[in-house]
Amino acid sequence: MSLLELAAWQGLIHSDGWVEGSAGQAPVVEPATGAELARVGVAAPSDVSRAARLAANAQRDWAAQPYVARAAVLRRAGQLFIEHAQEIAAWLVRESGAVRPFAEFQTQVAAEECFAAAALAAEPYGQLLRTALPRLSMARRVPVGVAGVIAPFNAPIVLAIRAIAPALALGNAVVCKPDPRTAVSGGVVFARVFEEAGLPAGVLHVLPGDAAVGAAVVEAPEIRVIAFTGSTGAGRAVAGLAAKHLKRVHLELGGNSALIVLDDVDLETAVSAGAFGSFNHAGQICMATSRHLVHHAVADDYVRALAAHAEKLPVGDPTGPVALGPIIDAGQRDRVHALVTGSVEAGAELVTGGTYDGLFYQPTVLAAVTPDVPAFSSEIFGPVAPVTVFHDLDEAVRLATATPYGLSLGILTRDVMAGLALAERVPTGLVHINDQTVNDEPNAPFGGLGDSGTGSRHGGAAANLEAFTETQWVTVRGDLPQYPF
Template sequence: MKNLDLYIDGKHVAASNNATFERKNPVTGETVTIAAAASLDDAAKAVDAAARAFPAWSETGPAERRKMLLDAAASLTGRADDIVKAMGEEIGATEGWARFNVMLASNMLIEAASLTTQIKGEIIPSNRPGSMAMAVRQPAGVVLAMAPWNAPVILGIRSIATPLACGNTVVMKTSELCPRTHALIIEAVAQGGLPDGVLNAISNAPEDAPALVEAMIANPAVRRINFTGSTRVGKVIGELAGRHLKPALLELGGKAPMILLEDADVDAAVAAAGFGAYMNQGQICMSTERIIVVGSVGDTFVEAFSKKVAQLTAGDPREGSSPLGSLVNLSAAERIRDLIEDGVAKGAKLIAGGGKGTILNAVALDYVTPDMRLYTEESFGPVVSIIRAGSVDEAVRIANDSEFGLSSAVFSKDIMRAMSVAKRIESGICHINGPTVHDEAQMPFGGVKASGYGRFGGNWGIAEFTELRWITIQDGTPHYPI
């Protein structure tokens, strides 16, 4: 364990007041990271550094930016062992989840590298004689990036890769729950050869976050904001961004439904539900939170799924002997236990479960109804609701009976019927005969309703992090009414 510094203008520096904060291991409670706690002055310095670096970086050629991002991808892959250790100690992640994070995040950097030559404009026919009109995309300026702890490498890299590829400079506010993990990815990307000030990062004590975020959003140099995290905090970010008329990309909470039609392949659905509901202990925004079974498929599915759930036990990830690891902290575990107890008390049938402290085995509750908290609240843990529906229309109604709309899935052997159902689900993402947890670097990723707005991924990210400008070239011939 070592003290972590801020990263501003290409240098590792202590907080201006030498303040620090601790991150403790969720299983043992021991301190595993001590990080610098940025002040408002430090945040301003980070934004200023990014603003100074912007003019030169925005004019850097696409080939040069591409090479740096590809080098960053290789550097990140080379830090995999360090990242596995940090994720295990800071957030209780399993080695498998940590290595998947590194793999997908590396792909995101490679995809971002490919975008440097895809930032295109077009010629538009003009009504003015002797005029050529162009739609041109240009870098926006300083981007404020905020990524969460649950998939810290994937979401951390996602928050900075496309902005950098588009010629923006970045200030990343790292998560208070995984400052060392986020510091490792910042180091890896910087080692790709980025000029000083192009990428900056500040860590902060939890209690300082509101003031720091508000000050950075208000800073005139910040032109774009992206935030991935809870809907509760996302609403605050969106309000602040709106107050200052700054575009924000918000990827927020989820309550992903998986609908099983009567002809669903039960074995395939069981495998997808097991992965979608319990990967990373259910601490994924796309996690399968609701399994909606239509008619007679319900009993068949529950019988098979119960066997799968019983096998998914949890343990200390440092021992590496269990498919599930630890929850991020004790309060998360207690909240999930409360949700389970509420459901059981109101008539839900408990399928498997158990554990103690932050170590919770996989849990499923059958016959979940709207009067139970688990029906509407995002659990963000290793628990899934099974809800019975009498018809396809009822299943769709239940799926849409949520404030969230990020990911979803439909299982059926009749693909056209499944496609019809998929179109009716209010979500940014829907997978037919696949799990709700699915991410690829080149895909448009984002939600609707309380799951946020805007899209990460591929060419769709370019629109989020560039300014679309109208520029004309005219021959100077007067065509004016006065």
């Protein structure tokens, strides 16, 4: 049985059932071919206001459910992601341009996120406190109420479900605004999965829309916490608007992650890891290896081998046997190309790539990249591997910390303890010794520092409890005390 049968959702938004969006409809466009795959409903700010009110009303009954009931819904959702993995992955391939392995990875992660969230519902949610008075004193975690989730296009399932699943498990309702470019795989999928899993009506709302819809999610008084994943610039705007309304906001933003390659590595293995970190999903991953910092003793060989790997990677329609699919749209492609051409004009060497056909951008290697080159200082979000040479560990640290981003760090070396010592000198949210920078697991804390975000707000019981609950102090006395008033 099809989960995503068009008749169930085409042209509609999900808000206490499938209804028409106030902003009409929009086409679902396949980046690889330009073909229209379907039509989705589009929300307006007025739809957000309605959804937030409905969510607040539905949340009270949802939070009152026994934790085992909430956990059962999350387990069923996880199972549905498994049962319909091929159908969901097919939409990811065609709508987001992901190659099949990356699409299947996202469906697998979605299931794991739901199973982890089901376990989260049973976690201890408070602690007993010492008190000097004759009473029971405790701190307990209570749901925030309604959580707003604003998710991007690049990994639309992973980057939304990691907030949706724990928020629901902890007794919250959710209003989700997916990127309109991936409104099916990043929106309709969640609505249909949780609908089939038995989530009560009104607890989850999915509202594709533009920036005005995102602003309405932040401003709605019923929505108390915002989980935003996107660019650093957009994150600053979200944080500023949330501050005006005294709301908590969790930001997972851009990255410019460094891979430090020391001179004792097995070169071919190191290059393979570096190529994967830069070129997977055409570089459209926040954790992508955006800077290859390579010891001078192996730098020339590393560049030659990296270019050879890049030239062997087939680029094309992700429904076929290719390694890289398209950039999401022309605007993003042009931004990537401008960074490449601007870097060459600033003195970088174009070793391979730097060309495109439609939305298909060739894997690109830049050498002689210095800190004043655009590809060094900016988040690229495309299949580009800039290589910078260092001569000693102090210089490697200076280069690694020369941008305001702090999401992920990879260090490749045979001396693991030296790698750990080096990592302690680089502020970053994630560190991977002897691996590239793109790593994520549902049970691990995830988040960046500086321009990459507000720290670990996803993954693991501690981060999710912090993200989607409030701490409440409760005292209980056996008898009412007498006061001298």
